[in-house]
Amino acid sequence: MAENTGTQDIVYSLAASPAFDRDGLCFAARASGLYRSEDGGLTWQDAYASLELDAALPTAAVAVSPDFPADGCVFAGVSGAILRSLDGGHSWFVTRLPSPPPFVLALAVSPDFAHDGTLLAGTLEDGVFRSGDRGAPWAAWNFGLLDLSVLCLAISPDFAHDETLFAGTESGIFRSTNGGRAWREVDFSTEATLVLTLALSPNYANDGVLFAGMESRGLFRSEDRGHHWARLGEFIVTEAVNGLILSPRFPAQPHVLVVQGDTLLVSRDGGHNWSPWQAGWSAHQDIASVIAPQGLDPGAPLLVGLVGGDVLRI
């Protein structure tokens, strides 16, 4: 059930191939570098081996192309650069970002990447960078982004048509409706704490539902594209929400999973009632990231990245 990658460093981000059920390919971005697994997270190898680095290259973000089985594109965000692999994470091209080196914390790939080649990167102090050419040149696009500390990005499943994405920052949420070129503040309390995670309904184009996980004020849900918000699980989801996953069949299957300290909580009714993902289960360490490559059906695998550097498969 659990696999220890051997080192003790935080797992900032996880990403899996869209064909995970067949190829078992997934990536873990850690303080010690990027790791790659071909067996569904059971064993891990150094994805940067081909770079022959002298020192560890801390990697905070990793993302996989939605067309991965065909194009083999993987992107990794590091300090001052974004790495791009066209062969499933074996070899890498480095694209430097403008100085002073921005630290990339989040990556978002357009669902229509095969056609629009659009990628976005959220950085710790320099806002959002955008590439419209499959990750080769990058440029900062921060019109209206009044907080340049971008902690997370969430892209609309219908991005090809609505060009919508959201950025969670240290002081609130911003929305772009032109593919990340300009941003407008979402009507969210300016006293809000850090927005750690954002998740959009797979049916966002029609239902306008999105969730926001905060550092200290729990979980919020909006049903009108971010205009109004309601807090969920007020007495249960009380700690930092480091991970947030919606069922790929949401809202037909209104399952929501959140990370709470060293446990995972699930709601089967869109966020109103909560229960542990597995009764009595605990990671015994704070969880830093989580992905559900095959959805939130009972029995579907979860990959859980821990603050200590381990990746658990449950």
Next chain:
Amino acid sequence: MPHPKPEPKSQRVIFQPATYRSLQQGINKIVEAIRPTLGPLPRVVAIDRILDNRMPELLDNGAVIAQRIIQLPGRAEDVGAMLVRDLLVRIRDQVGDGTATTALLFQLIYNEGMRYLTSGGNAMRLRAHLEQGMRLILDQLSESTVHLEGKEKLAQIAETICYDRPMAKLMGEIFDIIGEYGRLEIREGRGRGLEREYVEGIYWERGLVSREMITDHARLRTEFENASILISDLKIEKPQQLFPVLELAIRADVRYLFMVLGEISDAAIGFLLANKNPERFQAVAVPTPGWGVYAQAAALEDLAVLTGGSPFVRAAGDTLERIRLEDLGQARRVWADLRNFGIIGGKGDARALRRHIAHLRACFDRTDNPVEREKLRERIGKLMGGSATLWVGGATELEIEKRKELAERTAAAMRVAMMEGVVPGGGVALLSCRPALQRLLDQSSDSDARAAYRILIQAMEAPMRTIIANAGHDASEVMAHVKLAGPGHVFDVISERIVDAAQAGIYDATAVQKAAVYGAVTGAAQALTIDVVVHRLEQPLVTGREPSKIKRL
């Protein structure tokens, strides 16, 4: 019995019914000169030049035409024409567009109102009812207002303003990015077409105090990363005045110090340039942005919020003696050349920045003063973190000038449309107010009220009729087809088809339509109450300071 005073030779007093006639002549003359310009297929008005023998100016902009008509030959008709002229210039200054619509509405309301009054109506009561009907129209326009976003929709709005498709497309893209408050500079381009450029971060029009402070000689600019910023309007006369901040920076291992200063003497500049260890520490200075005390205070406030520093203000008696490290602002990047300086990634508190912008927006909404509004809009636009430049090219200087003017007018009207929304265009929104006015008419038994509502119902049709006629069609016949097609439909003079205005992307800025209705109804209603006109036969030279009192060429 005292003898009546003889009328001075320089004055002539006109009473009713001559007043109405003389005003009407002037109003009709100026409006008929502007009428052909309404719509996407306007006719052109040629205006003879006063100062030289060059070919006449060919104009299709109502406000410019009005501005060029500085006097009508007959003194009697001149008064009426100038009433309309001043109204149109005011509308143009307020919302950037809508002058032809205003002129048409004004003319129809005045003419019909006068016809009613000469048959025995009461001017004061008619005025009150016209203004009551106007409030209903304004409410109806508010109800049909929608807010549009996305570059395609914004381009559609732009096209209804400038009728220049390439320009509209670029305007749609630019405003989609910079937003309604964003900073857009329109400059003369080198090529023949239009080009745009986006600039990251915020910049002010103040450059380095010395050419010697340039570090990148190829690009003629200096760029610092992770710089500390002194925010002040202090006057530095002696190098010693800078010692506290320089010592503080060096002690705190600050690598780059960027100083905003009110004034700096040559001796102090020389002292800064004498830095023998630029690898360890560099300092440059720029003057405080803004002209005048208030503009400088605003710039200092914005800089402080943006970078998280504290401003040192001369008027408050501040000096650098007790400066602390936390008084210095911080930014990811600062740049300066000989004309401008800019900040990218200011490290001020994001929440404070958002509150500051919200405060400026509230001030913007509260004030009616156009100059104050423009200054506030510029500040908000700067703080939003970026700007755009539109380069306007052309074959001749005249063409560039005209296109630049069009771009500026379009940009101003775009901002208004984005801030206050849009209504279906082509005259549809006004036409849609007729049923509500008709209900008011049906409910009313007072003859003055009924006359007022009837006039307004007629007026609401005038803009659409004129657009159709200007495009060379039979307005009555086409209007009959439009009415048959149902509410919201318009005759698209470009495609020559009757279409749903909203679906076809034909919009007008709500604020422009409202300003036109408000200006025309209140202006015409007031003109209808004018009973006496006093002429000065020899018009004194106008030298008043107020710009509205000076006839502008």
